[in-house]
Amino acid sequence: MKLNKFSKLIASLFLSISLSQASVLAELHGTKGQADKELKSMVEKLENIGFMITSKNEHIENHYFNTFKEKNLDLLNFYTIIDKKSLRELLIKNPDFGAYAPFNLLAFKKLAKAEGGDTTWYGHLNSEIMLNIIGEKDESARKKFSDMVAKVDKLVQDEMKPTTSKKLTFDSKLPKQPLLKMVKKFEGVDDIEEYVEEFIMQHDTLFGKNEFIIAGFIDLKFEYADMDLDFEEYDAYWVSSLCHFQFSNSVFNHDAPHAGLFAPCSVYFYIPKGSNELHVGYATVENWISTTGITDKAQIEYMQKIADDVIKTFKQLGFTIEDGTGGESAKASATPRDLATEISELKAMIIKIGKDIEELKKKEPTENKVETKTEKTSAKVTPKAVELPKKEFKTAKMVIGDTAPKNLTAYYASSPQTIDSLTTKLKSNGFEVLATTEILKGKTVISITNDELKNTNTFMAVINILVNGKDEIRVQNPSYFGAAYLQSKFKYGQFKATLTSLQAVLGDMYITTDIGEYSGLKNYNFMFGMPHLDDTIELGKGDLVAKLSGEKADKYFAYSLKLPNGNTLVGHKMNPRTNKFLNKVEAGNNANLLPYQSIIKGDEAYMLNPKFYLSLSLPRLTMTDFMKIATTPDAIERELKKAYK
Secondary structure, X not given: OHHHHHHHHHHHHHHHHHHHHOEEEEEEEEEEOOOHHHHHHHHOOHHHHOOEEEEEEOOHHHHHHHHHOOOOEEEEEEEEEEOHHHHHHHHHHOHHHHHHOOXXXXXXXXXXXXXXXXXXXXXXXXXXXXXXXXXXOOHHHHHHHHHHHHHHHHHHHHHHOOOEEEEEEEOOOOOOOOEEXXXXXXXXXXXXXXXXXXXXXXXXXXXXXXXXXXXXEEEHHHHHHHOOOOOOOEEEEEEEEEEEHHHHHHHHOOOOHHHHHHOOEEEEEXXXXXXXXXXXXXXXXXXHHHHOOOOOHHHHHHHHHHHHHHHHHHHHOOOEEOOOOOOOOOOOOOOOOOHHHHHHHHHHHHHHHHHHHHHHHHHOOHHHOOOOOOOOOOOOOOOOOOOOOOOOOOOOEOOOOOOOOOEEEOEEEEOOOOHHHHHHHHHHOOOEEEEEEEEEOOEEEEEEEOHHHHOOOOHHHOEEEEEEOOOEEEEEOHHHHHHHHHHHHOOOOOOHHXXXXXXXXXXXXXXXXXXXXXXXXXXXXXXXXXXXXOOOEEEEEOOOHXXXXXXOHHHHEEEEEEOOOOOEEEEEOOOHHHHOHHHHOOOHHHHHHOOEEEXXXXXXXXXXXXXXXXXXHOOOOOHHHHHHOOOHHHHHHHHHHHHOO
16 A cells, blocks of 8 residues: 555656656647637737737648648638737847747647547647747847737737647757758849839749749838837837648648647748848748657658748748758858849849939030921910820620629720729719729729619729730629629619710720639638628727828828718728739739728728738639738738728
8 A cells, every 4th residue: 555655656756857857838728619619709818918910821621621622620810920019129129030920829629539529629839939049038028028919918818718738849959050041142122112012023923933822021120110119129029920831731730730739830031131132931840740749751752842842942932041040051052043133133233224224415515416496386286185005905805784793704805094083983973982992013003982882881882994005904703793682672673874875985895714604603702611792890989980191091091982871981001012912913904903991980980801802802812822822911911990990
């Protein structure tokens, strides 16, 4: 009997020693059942503690099933979150804090039959682990970061009221170099912002070709400027959340959903002020392997292969690994010059040549100048209207009638016209021009309404016309969007008057290749699990109409329109960088799906879920395309919420 007690005491002692030596990867909290509603309510309150969500990726398991036909989870959500204000001073002192700016708040539930499958688990990486990966030694900085993360823990406890919890621990050490850092040098860049824009497009395109997804994005240089906070130590600073869909399925959907604590990977980029050096850094996959308990050899080999692909892609972009982060010397090989750098340098050269020519003109001897005289005349010369060449279309002409076709075009196209000519004709044919907005370079959108459109009291009270340079005009088809917005109240042919007026303005109108099945528009959604028309997003509460004429109205709003039912329809201006999602899916010709809209009803404002509206407006969008713009829905939501703050 005494021996048995002694054995238990020894076992308990060894267990205590073992636990004291183990490091805590994360503390996960649990709620019985599937906690969708509780999670939704909790994350909506993150802004109350100073955090914002840069990317909200919910029910990723549905996308795994749709793509790979594998169902091993009931729920997998990633909420990448950041407290910009708290992080600013930390980032100024140590740019490597970008590795967790943002970090992931993970939620998952295994299938009911699996061990622990009766519980939804949620949590994030232990702040000590994040700090150790970053390599921060300063105790005051560590405390500030830990205090920031602790606010999330308190919110989770207060809102979720978990019924259980568990600590995930590991015994091994973190890798010797937990961060991989790389650098590329550039010269002769006249406009840093333009260089950054070109690089981001090149980066996203190249990673997309290698089957990576940009699952989140935040431009911290822009965000701090918008907050009127100093961040002058950097010419640029942004963070992209990188994900590889097949990689994530192979790990999170195969016995290791907790490894999602590390996902998506925050890849941080910065240009120190005046340095002409673009730096990039991120936490390596070796951190996952060392801490998550993944032991399957084939799985680990695949993880390392994808990690190598990331490095190869960055090298294609002209980066070299910094000394001491991965064992490769930055001097080992010459940095290949990338296209973005060469274009920027060429532009700078052209600008310089132009300035030199102007200086030479000023120095030209006056005796060599020939004075030209113009005879004065009293006759007024009427300027001729600019006529652009007609475009030949290969698609069918618009037919105005009462019989619904099987497929409806989302847009009609017509021959090009100038903005001035178009505006004059629109006003002469019963339309009110609300705004003229440049969405992309060379692509201007005219937002219009008339009584027939206004009387719908919906988002389609305003439709948009794209002036696509000298190529063509495109207008949203009111019948297509009417079928989606009015649903059972829609009768095909009810917008004949509007279409007839548009024809008087635009001339012959032709269908486009952006078509959707008419019968599917009434209850449209992109695919199973994706939002419908009624799955709107609340943007704010209060005296929101006053914002439309407030101090920053010109910055945030393109137009507003009082509807017959008393609601107000609002068109929003967005950061030009946000608009560039159109280029990623080759949809610049449909730029007239913007400006994005919201409706103010009483003291509340709401918007259509971008996952609904973007897929409705881009009928040819594939799942692969959707992954290319995975960050866009959250970016649009943030922009519109900012306008109503």
